[in-house]
Amino acid sequence: MDEKDRSGEPSVRELADRIGRGDPAAEEALVRRYGRPLEFMLRQKVREASLAADLAQDALLILIERLRGPGLDDPDKLVAFLHQTASNLARGEARTYYRRNTHPDQGALDLAAVNEPLLEDQVAREQLDAIIRQLLEELGQARDRELLKRFYLGGDSKEQLCADFQISPAHFDRIHFRARLGSPADRGVAPGAAASGSGVGVLKPELDAIESELAMARPGSGLRVRPSTGAIELDADTVLLSYLLLDDRILLWVTSTDGTRLEQLARPEELGADIAALKDWLRHPRWATGRIDARAAVLGEALLGPIAAELAGKSRVLVQADDVLHSVPFALLHLPAQPPGRPMIDTHTVQMLVPGSRREVPPGRSAPALVLMADPGWTDDQGATVMLPEHSLLAGLLRDEGLIALPGSRIEAEAIAARAAAHMPVRLRTGPEASREFIVGGGLSDFRIIHLATHGLVDLRYPMLSSLLLASEHAAGPAFLRPSEIADLRLHAELVVLSGCETGHGRILPGSGALSLARPFLAAGADQVLASLWKIDDGRTARFMDRFYQHLLDDGLSPAEALARTQRWTRHQADTTHPYYWAGFILLQGQ
Structure with a gap:
């Protein structure tokens, strides 16, 4: 047979x-x-x-x-x-x-x-097939099993399946998400777990992981994929918001120590345009804050409005974004329950999750020490000999001699070093010592806090050619640290601070998030990364960073709380009240 x-x-x-x-x-x-x-x-x-x-x-x-x-x-x-x-x-x-x-x-x-x-x-496709089949067998209806087998294993599109099974796209989505949510016991915290503060895991993690893989291999499937959240430690003051954008609505999983529930939000027709407009207006302080506040209120109502009452009882918000939401500065959004013009950061700390990004690093020394690298020195802009695609960002900067020194970053690093010296050993590397060779040679491995103040060159067309600008120990020109090299490091850092332009910005892949310069540091083992979504004035950035370290080291606050306090303080200074100066800083946590 x-x-x-x-x-x-x-x-x-x-x-x-x-x-x-x-x-x-x-x-x-x-x-x-x-x-x-x-x-x-x-x-x-x-x-x-x-x-x-x-x-x-x-x-x-x-x-x-x-x-x-x-x-x-x-x-x-x-x-x-x-x-x-x-x-x-x-x-x-x-x-x-x-x-x-x-x-x-x-x-x-x-x-x-x-x-x-x-x-x-x-993962090899046949291994995915075996796991999918095992999960599909758990579904109660034979029709649902057959539909999802054809979707996952047969490569049939959502449109074709809707036609064959004579169901609407919304009905297809319900079958799909019913499979992902699993049994009632899977949909929340196990009995007793919430009270003990244990982590809340993702529902059907095997299927989530498979979907994350297939999202890249099957971009035409019509479904965007919510990555796995992994195990997250929650306390009574914390809420986790996991978004999934569909064509006709937004799915929002709200997780706290009380359990997990699914909220279906209306998706505004102009959601993408609203986010794009807000980003454009935030890239320069010349734009009127009234226009920005109005758009932040619209997005706050759409993304946070239906759960405003739940947020009112929490102080810490973890956000797992999806698709274009990765570029939204959630700290700036207005909660409907708050007075007009008051951003969420006034009452909450906000932290972005990057699921699946952090790998386990073998145990090693993690000294309570800080390393700072700033103002990398070079004498010849044309000293870099690497050849690049003609239309890449880096090729254009080298061709046009657009790489400039950053003396302000040295001042920033020296001020932080002076403050930190009272709390921990500090190693400051500037000029030629701020070198690529030091990093790729494992120089960052043993530090608890890593601060890099240099140019972040983000290439949206060629994400893997994005770079951090550093000095070279063997040439007169600049050196470039790329994402693949960063991800190969073995870090034991609790915090990496990337004090450079757009280090949290990058091209967005469905089901995977933004390909930013921050992300490979998480892959290398760092717990958290502080980065920026847009270019910010050097002088104001230096002041922002000094205040951040005051809260982090002098006051002993967590990175998330130190960032929130710094953003609030910056927002209330006469010369930095505009969101351009403070809303672009984000704290990423890997899992």
């Missing part, structure tokens, strides 16, 4: 065996099953639909020829072989493109595939 999977379709082992025996129907079944998901995945790598289609066909042909010939050592790994073949083809295409256009060095080539670090970690 032919081996079948639970959906009645041939197993990958059977397909491999039949193709090896020259069965053209099996070849067609292989292409039909994996062609579209493979093309979706490749579109995230190469960005051109026609090229993705070509590479998908090439990868399938390579696999079929392999099966016709020597075959695979383990036919059950057919999908992993196909995924790796397609990834190699995409990587080779990227290398060819950059050689043809810019003749970059090997370092630039390795960063050419913008999303490669995210996609290389993708």
Whole structure:
């Protein structure tokens, strides 16, 4: 009897065996099953639909020829072989493109595939299939199981499934989220756990993790994915807000020690436009605060209004954003219950969660010490020899000699060092000592607090070419610390402060968040990162940072409370009342 999977379709082992025996129907079944998901995945790598289609066909042909010939050592790994073949083809295409256009060095080539670090970690598809099937079997209705099997395993689109099952998109969403929420016992804190202050885990974590993987491989599915929240320690003063943006509404999971509940919010038609306008007005203090306050009130009503009563009883807010909400300065939003013009930061601390970003780092020394690096020194703007894509941000700055020194950052670091000396050992590195070599050589590993005051160069077109600007110990020109190098560090820091422009800003991927310069520090093991969403005046930033460390070290406050106190203080100073000076600082926590 032919081996079948639970959906009645041939197993990958059977397909491999039949193709090896020259069965053209099996070849067609292989292409039909994996062609579209493979093309979706490749579109995230190469960005051109026609090229993705070509590479998908090439990868399938390579696999079929392999099966016709020597075959695979383990036919059950057919999908992993196909995924790796397609990834190699995409990587080779990227290398060819950059050689043809810019003749970059090997370092630039390795960063050419913008999303490669995210996609290389993708679990083999057959492993995902097994976990999905196990979870789907727990669903009570046979129709729901069949629908979700076709969605996850068969690659069918939401639109096609709605037509086949004669249901509306809203009905599809209800089935999908019912599966994700699981049994009633899964939807909150286990009995007794809330009272003890234990963490609240995500509902159906295996399925959440799978969705996060498939979000990148299947951007056309019509569903945006809420990443896993992981285990979070909550107390009676804390509330966790987890957002998921759908086409017609916003889903908001509100989690506290009382449990978890799902709130469905109306999605304003102009939500994206409102957020974009607010961001534009916040990038310079010339814009009138009345206009900003009005837009912050509109967004506050949409995102926080229905839960205003619950927020009134809490002092600490954790936000897990989704899609465009990653670029919203939540501290600025107005709560409907508060007086007009009063932002949430006046009454709450606000912290952004980056689920799935933090990995465990082997135990090591974490001395109660602070390291500061500022005003990296170089003598020749053209001393950097790395070749880059012509239209990348860094290539343009080097070409136009747009990299300027930051003497103000040295003043900032020296003032912080003087304040911190009364509390802990301090190591200050400026000029040539603020070097890339020091960092990649493990120089930051043993510090509890890391402060980097330098240029943050954020490239939205080529996120993996974003950089922190540093000195070089071996050349006259500047050196660049890229996200992949940062993520490879082994940090034991409780806090990293990135006192540079737009270090919390980056291109947003559905289901993954912003590809910012802050994020790889979390991946490297840091507990929290203080970053900024836009460029802020150097002098005011130095004053902001000095006040932050006063609250952090002199007053002994947590980073979140120190940030909130500093934002409130800055907002009430005559020359920095405009949100441009204080609302852009955000505190990110990894998990």
